[in-house]
Amino acid sequence: MIEVAKRFVDEMIAHAREDDPDECCGALLGENDTVVALRRVTNTEHSPYRYNMDPQEFFKVYQEAEEQGWGLWGFYHSHTHTQAYPSQTDRNLAAWSESYYLIVSLEDKEKPVVRAFSIVDDEVTEEDLVVTGGNEGGTSATEPSQRAVD
Numbered sequence: 001m002i003e004v005a006k007r008f009v010d011e012m013i014a015h016a017r018e019d020d021p022d023e024c025c026g027a028l029l030g031e032n033d034t035v036v037a038l039r040r041v042t043n044t045e046h047s048p049y050r051y052n053m054d055p056q057e058f059f060k061v062y063q064e065a066e067e068q069g070w071g072l073w074g075f076y077h078s079h080t081h082t083q084a085y086p087s088q089t090d091r092n093l094a095a096w097s098e099s100y101y102l103i104v105s106l107e108d109k110e111k112p113v114v115r116a117f118s119i120v121d122d123e124v125t126e127e128d129l130v131v132t133g134g135n136e137g138g139t140s141a142t143e144p145s146q147r148a149v150d
């Protein structure tokens with residue numbers, strides 16, 4: 001089970017909506033396994049089907065993390081027309097085996113779905129994502145009906 005504060009989940013969804021129909025992307029920085037900062041990164045592809053984090057912006061985020069003693073807790077990007085599950089391209093791009101990969105799906109614009117995965121050697125493992133700090137306390141962001149059978 002991994003936990004992410006509601007404000008970061010809200011921020012990821014807001015970013016996804018702003019860049020819709022293109023995919024958005026960004027990084028989540030952590031301190032002792034707790035997400036403490038979200039940094040948007042420009043998707044240089046400006047595409048509804050793929051993303052590529054701007055290398056210079058990403059380097060700045062990496063430097064900031066180093067300076068603050070933070071880790072690259074995870075990365076997020078959006079799927080504007082498909083479910084929140086890593087595509088083959090996403091798996092190929094998942095170079096950080098220690099980081100989580102979060103995907104925001106806007107497939108149903110009214111009901112964005114956020115799911116979290118570990119991707120190691122092309123193998124995808126879904127993590128139980130719990131959103132903390134909301135009005136009702138912890139609630140799961142995952143929707144069982146949308147789980148993929150891969």
Ligand SMILES: [Zn+2]
Binds near residue numbers: 077085
């Ligand atoms: Zn993707």
